[in-house]
Amino acid sequence: xxxxxxxxCPVDGDIDQQEMIPSKKNAVLVDxxxxxxxxxxxxxxxxxxxxxxxxxxxxxxxxxxDVNEKVCEWRPPEQLKQLLDLEMRDSGEPPHKLLELCxxxxxxxxxTNHPRFFNQLYAGLDYYSLVARFMTEALNPSVxxxxxxxxxxxxxxxxxxxxxxxxxWKEGDGIFNPGGSVSNMYAMNLAxxxxxxxxxxxxxxxxxxxxxxxxxEGAAPFLVCATSGTTVLGAxxxxxxxxxxxxxxxxxxxxxxxxxxxxxxxxxHRKLLHGIHRADSVAWNPHKxxxxxxxxxxxxxxxxxxxxxxxxxAKASYLFQQDKFYDVSYDTGDKSIQCSRRPDAxxxxxxxxxxxxxxxxxxxxRALALSRYLVDEIKKREGFKLLMEPEYANIxxxxxxxxxxxMEEGPEFWAKLNLVAPAIKERMMKxxxxxxxxxPHRGKVNFFRQVVISPQVSREDMDFxxxxxxxxxxxx
Amino acid sequence: xxxxxxxxCPVDGDIDQQEMIPSKKNAVLVDxxxxxxxxxxxxxxxxxxxxxxxxxxxxxxxxxxDVNEKVCEWRPPEQLKQLLDLEMRDSGEPPHKLLELCxxxxxxxxxTNHPRFFNQLYAGLDYYSLVARFMTEALNPSVxxxxxxxxxxxxxxxxxxxxxxxxxWKEGDGIFNPGGSVSNMYAMNLAxxxxxxxxxxxxxxxxxxxxxxxxxEGAAPFLVCATSGTTVLGAxxxxxxxxxxxxxxxxxxxxxxxxxxxxxxxxxHRKLLHGIHRADSVAWNPHKxxxxxxxxxxxxxxxxxxxxxxxxxAKASYLFQQDKFYDVSYDTGDKSIQCSRRPDAxxxxxxxxxxxxxxxxxxxxRALALSRYLVDEIKKREGFKLLMEPEYANIxxxxxxxxxxxMEEGPEFWAKLNLVAPAIKERMMKxxxxxxxxxPHRGKVNFFRQVVISPQVSREDMDFxxxxxxxxxxxx
Numbered sequence: 001x002x003x004x005x006x007x008x009c010p011v012d013g014d015i016d017q018q019e020m021i022p023s024k025k026n027a028v029l030v031d032x033x034x035x036x037x038x039x040x041x042x043x044x045x046x047x048x049x050x051x052x053x054x055x056x057x058x059x060x061x062x063x064x065x066d067v068n069e070k071v072c073e074w075r076p077p078e079q080l081k082q083l084l085d086l087e088m089r090d091s092g093e094p095p096h097k098l099l100e101l102c103x104x105x106x107x108x109x110x111x112t113n114h115p116r117f118f119n120q121l122y123a124g125l126d127y128y129s130l131v132a133r134f135m136t137e138a139l140n141p142s143v144x145x146x147x148x149x150x151x152x153x154x155x156x157x158x159x160x161x162x163x164x165x166x167x168x169w170k171e172g173d174g175i176f177n178p179g180g181s182v183s184n185m186y187a188m189n190l191a192x193x194x195x196x197x198x199x200x201x202x203x204x205x206x207x208x209x210x211x212x213x214x215x216x217e218g219a220a221p222f223l224v225c226a227t228s229g230t231t232v233l234g235a236x237x238x239x240x241x242x243x244x245x246x247x248x249x250x251x252x253x254x255x256x257x258x259x260x261x262x263x264x265x266x267x268x269h270r271k272l273l274h275g276i277h278r279a280d281s282v283a284w285n286p287h288k289x290x291x292x293x294x295x296x297x298x299x300x301x302x303x304x305x306x307x308x309x310x311x312x313x314a315k316a317s318y319l320f321q322q323d324k325f326y327d328v329s330y331d332t333g334d335k336s337i338q339c340s341r342r343p344d345a346x347x348x349x350x351x352x353x354x355x356x357x358x359x360x361x362x363x364x365x366r367a368l369a370l371s372r373y374l375v376d377e378i379k380k381r382e383g384f385k386l387l388m389e390p391e392y393a394n395i396x397x398x399x400x401x402x403x404x405x406x407m408e409e410g411p412e413f414w415a416k417l418n419l420v421a422p423a424i425k426e427r428m429m430k431x432x433x434x435x436x437x438x439x440p441h442r443g444k445v446n447f448f449r450q451v452v453i454s455p456q457v458s459r460e461d462m463d464f465x466x467x468x469x470x471x472x473x474x475x476x
Numbered sequence: 477x478x479x480x481x482x483x484x485c486p487v488d489g490d491i492d493q494q495e496m497i498p499s500k501k502n503a504v505l506v507d508x509x510x511x512x513x514x515x516x517x518x519x520x521x522x523x524x525x526x527x528x529x530x531x532x533x534x535x536x537x538x539x540x541x542d543v544n545e546k547v548c549e550w551r552p553p554e555q556l557k558q559l560l561d562l563e564m565r566d567s568g569e570p571p572h573k574l575l576e577l578c579x580x581x582x583x584x585x586x587x588t589n590h591p592r593f594f595n596q597l598y599a600g601l602d603y604y605s606l607v608a609r610f611m612t613e614a615l616n617p618s619v620x621x622x623x624x625x626x627x628x629x630x631x632x633x634x635x636x637x638x639x640x641x642x643x644x645w646k647e648g649d650g651i652f653n654p655g656g657s658v659s660n661m662y663a664m665n666l667a668x669x670x671x672x673x674x675x676x677x678x679x680x681x682x683x684x685x686x687x688x689x690x691x692x693e694g695a696a697p698f699l700v701c702a703t704s705g706t707t708v709l710g711a712x713x714x715x716x717x718x719x720x721x722x723x724x725x726x727x728x729x730x731x732x733x734x735x736x737x738x739x740x741x742x743x744x745h746r747k748l749l750h751g752i753h754r755a756d757s758v759a760w761n762p763h764k765x766x767x768x769x770x771x772x773x774x775x776x777x778x779x780x781x782x783x784x785x786x787x788x789x790a791k792a793s794y795l796f797q798q799d800k801f802y803d804v805s806y807d808t809g810d811k812s813i814q815c816s817r818r819p820d821a822x823x824x825x826x827x828x829x830x831x832x833x834x835x836x837x838x839x840x841x842r843a844l845a846l847s848r849y850l851v852d853e854i855k856k857r858e859g860f861k862l863l864m865e866p867e868y869a870n871i872x873x874x875x876x877x878x879x880x881x882x883m884e885e886g887p888e889f890w891a892k893l894n895l896v897a898p899a900i901k902e903r904m905m906k907x908x909x910x911x912x913x914x915x916p917h918r919g920k921v922n923f924f925r926q927v928v929i930s931p932q933v934s935r936e937d938m939d940f941x942x943x944x945x946x947x948x949x950x951x952x
Contacts, residue, residue, distance in 0.1 A: 028935050031744070033838075033845035035935035038591065042541065042932075045603030049537055052607040053529050060614040061525055065518065077806045080626055086634040088825065092832035098604065101829065102611060105822075109627045112616045115514065119624060122616070122816070127521030128574065130613060131528040135578060137609035138536040140588050140598070142770050147905065148595060150556055151585045158562040178654040179814040204680050232794050268507070287816070294618050294816050318708050318915040318925065323895075325902035330553045338655040340598070340763070340770050346581075349564065353577065356568035362509075369509035419799075426801035429623065439794040449794065456518075459504050459511035 048095045055102055064111040065125050065456060070432030071117050072110045080108060115456045116434040116464070121231065121259050124454025126291040132350035133293050142340040143176075144333025145319055146326060152343035153330055159345040162352070163284060164300055166264045168277030173308055174300040175335050176344040180258030183283035183299035184225065186308075186337070190281060190301060191223040191252035193311040200311070223252040228273050229260020232441050232449060233387075234394030236260055240275030247278070255279040258297065260392060262289035265357065266364040272391060289367060289393065289453050290360060292348040308335035363455055367393050370452045374462045381466055383474075387447050395450040396441075399424065399469050401476035418445035420476055427472045434468055524571045531578055540587040541601050541932060546908030547593050548586045556584060591932045592910040592940070597707065597735050600930025602767040608826035609769050618816040619652075620809025621795055622802060628819035629806055635821040635828070639760060640776055642740045644753030649784055650776040651811050652820040656734030659759035659775035660701065662784075662813070666757060666777060667699040667728035669787040676787070699728045704749050705736020708917050708925060709863075710870030712736055715751030723754070731755040734773065736868060738765035741833065742840040748867060765843060765869065765929050766836060768824040784811035839931055843869050846928045850938045857942055859950075863923050871926040872917075875900065875945050877952035894921035896952055903948045910944055 028035045063069055075083060084104055093101070111117060113125040143149045143156065160174040177183055193199055196207045209219045224246050226237040239255060246253040255276055261284030263269040264276070276282060280302050287296035301308060313334040320331055333339070352360060371393045378384040378397050383405060387396035401420060407413045421438035428434055437449045450465065504511045539545055551559060560580055569577070587593060589601040619625045619632065636650040653659055669675055672683045685695045700722050702713040715731060722729040731752055737760030739745040740752070752758060756778050763772035777784060789810040796807055809815070828836060847869045854860040854873050859881060863872035877896060883889045897914035904910055913925045926941065 028849065030845035030848045031841065033842045035842070035846055035849055035938075037934045037936070038932040039838075039842065039934075040603075040931045045601075046533075046537060049603050049607055050533065053533070053610065056610055056614045057522075057526065057529070060611070061522060064615070075626065076802050077622060077626070077630065078803075081630055084627065084630065086630060086825075088634070088638050088828040088833065090833045092830050092835050098607075098826070098830055101826075102607065105611065105627050105631075106615065109615050109617065110624050112618075112624070113614075120618065122618070125521075125616075127516075127525050131525055131574075131578065133613035134529065134532055134610055135536070135581065137606060137613060137769060138532045138589075139540070139582065139585050140601075140769055141585065142588075142596065142598070146553060148586050148588070148911075150551065150553070151560065151581050154553065154557055154560065154562060155581075158564070162564050178818075179816055181813055181815055185813075203685075209679075231792070293613060294616055294818060316707070317917055318913055321898070321915055321922075323898045323922070325898065325905075326552050337657055337661075339657055340655055342654075342770060349562075350574070350577075352564040354568050354574055357564065357566045359568050362515075365507065366509045366511075366515065369506035370511055372506045373504065373511055422797070422799045422801065429801075435623075437794055439797055441793055446797075446799070455516045456514040458513045460513070462511075 044095070048098070051095070051099060052102055055099060055106070059103065059106045060111075060113065061125070061130075064106075065113045065115070067115045067461070069111070069114065071114045071435050072429060072432050073108055074429045074432060075108060083108065110435065113456075115454065115458070115461050118450050118452070118465070119435040119437050121288045121451055122291070122294060122453065123451070124291050124456050126293070126351050128351045128354035129291060129293045129296075129347040132347035136343055136346060141343055143343045144331065144336070144339065144341060146328075146330035147324070149343065152346055153332060155349045156332070156343065156345035159349050159352070160298065160300065163298055167279070167282055167284075167300060169300075169302050171304050172300055172302050173304060173306070173335075174298050175308060175332070176296065176298050177336070177338070177341075178295050178344075179297050180256065180283050180285050182337075183258065183285075183297055184254070184256055186299045187225070187252075187254040187281040187283065187301075188223060190303075190307050190311055191254065194252065194303070194307060195220070195222040197310075221249065221251060223254060225254045225256060226279075227260075228255055228257035228276065229263070229392055231259065232394065232439060233396060234259070234390055234392035236272045236391055238275070239273060239278065243275050243278035252280045253278065254281045254283070256283045258283045258285040259288050262286065262360075262364055263368075263392070265290070265360045266368070267361065268365055269368055286348040289364060290348065290351065291363075291454065292344075292351055296344045296348050298345070312337055366455060367452045367457075370457060370459065370462060371395055373459055374450060374452065374465070377462060377466060381470075383470060384466065387444060393452045395452070396447050397450070398445075398447045399473050401473045403476065414445045420473060421446040421448055423476060424469060424473045428468070431472070434465060436465070436469075520571070524574070527571070527575060528578055531575060531582075535579065535582045536587075536589065537601070537606075540582075541589045541591070543591045543937070545587070545590065547590045547911050548905060548908050549584055550905045550908060551584060559584065586911065589932075591930065591934070591937050594926050594928070594941070595911040595913050597764045597927055598767070598770060598929065599927070600767050600932050602769070602827050604827045604830035605767060605769045605772075605823040608823040612819055612822060617819055619819045620807065620812070620815065620817060622804075622806035623800070625819065628822055629808060631825045632808070632819065632821035635825050636774065636776065638828070639774055643755070643758055643776060645776075645778050647780050648776055648778045649780060649782070649811075650774050651784060651808070652772065652774050652817075653812070653814070654771050654818075654820075655773050656732065656759050656761050658813075659734065659761075659773055660730070660732055662775045663701070663728075663730040663757040663759065663777075664699060666779075666783055666787055667730065670728065670779075670783060671696070671698040673786075697725065697727055699730060701730045701732060702755075703736075704731055704733035704752065705739070705868055706870075707735060708870065708915060709872060710735070710866055710868035712748045712867055715749060715754065717751075719751050719754035728756045729754065730757045730759070732759045734759050734761040735764050738762065738840055739844075739868070741766070741836045742844075743837065744841060745844055762824040763820075765840060766824065766827065767839075767930065768820075768827055771818075772820045772824050774821070788813055842931060843928045846933060846935065846938060847871055849935055850926060850928065850941070853938060853942060857946075859946060860942065863920060869928045871928070872923050873926070874921075874923045875949050877949045879952065890921045896949060897922040897924055899952060900945060900949045904944070907948070910941060912941070912945075
């Protein structure tokens with residue numbers, strides 16, 4: 001048909017095209033395209049989805065979570081390009097070829113669900129959020145107006161309300177968005193908007209020079225950003241003391257609790273965020289320790305004067321008509337910098353429904369207890385050295401191979417130790433036995449950062465981690 | 477266990493806790509939490525996922541795409557809150573209760589896959605992208621470093637390369653991100669960065685006052701944003717003429733082709749974007765007409781001096797270590813304003829592999845041929861009035877009920893006509909027979925905007941659309 005695409009074919013009622021399309025009575029052609037009936041083969045499509053679901057179930061849900069499988073099947077970029085058929089061609093591939101491709105994608109992907117994936121601030125498999133995520137993909141909603149996303153908007157409202165309760169505010173507002181960085185950007189924009197409400201009309205040039213922290217430069221301080229759970233060390237700022245200063249100087253207090261916010265679920269550990277109820281805004285990512293799936297990030301705002309909407313509304317006429325037949329206060333899309341927006345609250349909601357608040361609390365408690373166990377084991381073992389006592393689930397430590405153990409801790413020692421973590425990391429990736437991050441930080445040479453999250457992880461995995469690092473590094 | 481959570485239980489090798497946990501030999505307790513073995517019941521979780529997948533297959537993939545089913549099961553917000561069990565409680569719900577919840581969520585959600593969902597710039601079900609999206613959710617990757625997302629980073633590279641080819645650039649760069657608005661923000665930041673490379677250090681206060689369009693105010697113009705496919709009317713700016721002006725004045729030309737970019741896949745229709753190869757950056761969302769699933773949005777940049785990285789890099793030590801054992805140029809995370817980022821290129825890649833370039837071209841051609849058909853039908857029917865000849869797949873029209881057909885087109889006529897579309901929309905939502913958007917725009921009173929996308933849609937659905945609007949509105 002596409003060879004015919006340049007021929008203009010006037011529409012003139014029903015054209016008899018029996019010679020071209022014998023099976024179609026009353027076929028209608030426009031620009032050489034037959035318009036009758038849907039053109040997709042639903043049966044074949046459904047069969048493909050079913051077969052792929054079986055593959056995903058076997059190769060990811062079952063196998064990728066199996067501690068006896070490899071965490072990754074490492075290939076360097078140029079080699080992996082050769083192994084995968086990445087090229088997009090003029091003609092499509094048949095279903096069996098596509099299923100092979102799916103199998104390859106899974107095979108060479110890192111198994112972030114694996115009990116020995118400790119590389120990032122997310123890990124493990126939550127069956128409930130996974131189901132919610134499958135539903136999201138199948139329903140393909142966009143969350144901006146009640147008429148197209150009635151359920152997902154109500155779910156977001158319910159989840160935000162509950163998160164606000166855990167922060168300790170009486171009321172508030174919020175929005176799920178694609179990442180902690182975006183949440184922090186929202187907070188800065190809101191604080192700036194509150195400080196300079198005419199910024200939407202006048203732009204930045206009409207505003208005084210703003211800065212984030214107090215200073216004596218003649219600039220106007222407007223926001224303090226505190227962190228609850230830093231990325232590398234898992235450190236928590238003293239929120240109460242910072243809130244005192246903010247109150248005194250009328251500064252917006254934003255708390256980046258993207259990583260540490262989940263401690264609020266635990267009666268035992270929420271003291272890490274003591275004072276958070278005094279914040280003006282909070283970033284909190286349930287896709288991290290609460291395993292809601294990437295991405296699930298909320299920006300929560302104490303203000304109830306509809307600041308999000310005032311700051312971000314663009315009043316798109318095609319979405320936010322004011323003459324709708326329902327209560328348009330449920331059309332929350334004008335609070336967002338995005339237009340299309342995924343229903344990320346839903347997957348967290350499903351997990352929360354499944355586990356209950358107590359189940360989420362237990363997860364946090366267990367992750368932090370496992371962290372405690374690992375710290376104590378590190379202290380006992382020769383060749384392992386803690387960077388600092390952790391406050392949270394980040395355990396930062398050096399592995400000191402036998403050849404360095406007797407050396408004085410001078411410049412040569414540190415220069416040599418700096419090479420150890422990258423070299424062990426290379427070996428563990430190539431072996432595929434576990435994944436663990438390393439980095440230098442604030443003058444400290446390369447050290448490992450172990451992050452404990454998933455309830456699939458056990459004390460045995462902690463022991464394995466230390467044994468394996470020793471095994472991989474003892475000849476260095 | 478949680479009642480025990482305040483008791484500090486020292487770790488002292490293996491503690492015999494046979495009384496508490498009779499089945500566990502050598503149980504280790506920390507802070508009252510047993511650390512042995514994983515605590516999730518994998519079998520039960522897998523069973524839940526399997527049952528939910530069957531439900532999704534039946535109720536969404538099969539039923540929600542059936543033209544004989546309703547597009548939506550409308551309930552006003554307060555009533556829907558009563559029908560759904562939204563509350564998150566201390567204790568979790570059993571699997572059968574969760575499956576009921578899933579069924580309710582599906583039942584009351586809008587079926588954006590339905591052949592008669594014409595409400596937004598996305599619609600329909602693509603079986604291939606759906607499979608890719610299920611895989612994404614199961615694998616739960618974040619795309620920032622090669623070590624954690626080897627396959628997805630290579631796929632993104634391949635897809636960007638191909639999209640750049642269709643724009644007509646010899647080379648370029650790009651990034652998938654969560655939405656056209658975010659793409660546009662990227663473009664403005666890049667243009668600004670190129671104009672004021674010290675903006676990252678000095679901030680906006682150190683820069684001249686910038687504006688987006690030329691003016692005589694003494695400000696510094698730096699960017700022109702053209703649109704290929706506006707949201708309401710589907711209008712295309714004359715890119716070649718705009719590019720002439722930009723070239724003459726050394727302005728960055730950004731083209732927002734979020735909606736219209738997909739016409740580039742069609743040899744017949746790509747002339748709508750004639751001149752796009754002269755742009756400095758392009759926003760293009762394959763989740764719209766190419767049905768890749770929300771969200772799938774690329775910002776493409778002609779510059780090859782690594783502008784994205786220069787503009788956005790934060791050089792996080794825990795991700796972008798320079799002493800890694802592989803080619804770190806594959807760690808593209810420092811090009812992004814996000815840290816965690818979803819592998820959105822992958823779902824578009826899967827569809828492209830399945831259909832081939834020719835299959836994607838056929839989809840675009842068919843959607844535009846169906847639009848053409850609808851326009852011609854509107855012209856023939858009494859009571860329907862086109863707003864304008866469409867350039868693309870947005871067909872904007874008024875329905876004029878019999879009571880207004882003889883009236884002169886004066887202020888009273890327009891005031892009355894303004895009430896018609898909202899009233900018909902209410903009736904169609906409550907009946908659930910189709911979904912179609914309406915809005916006022918640039919002095920025109922409320923009109924319908926019909927968007928044709930999906931290959932599941934046929935000429936019969938176009939006829940139904942007009943019949944149904946007439947049926948719902950003829951007594952007005």
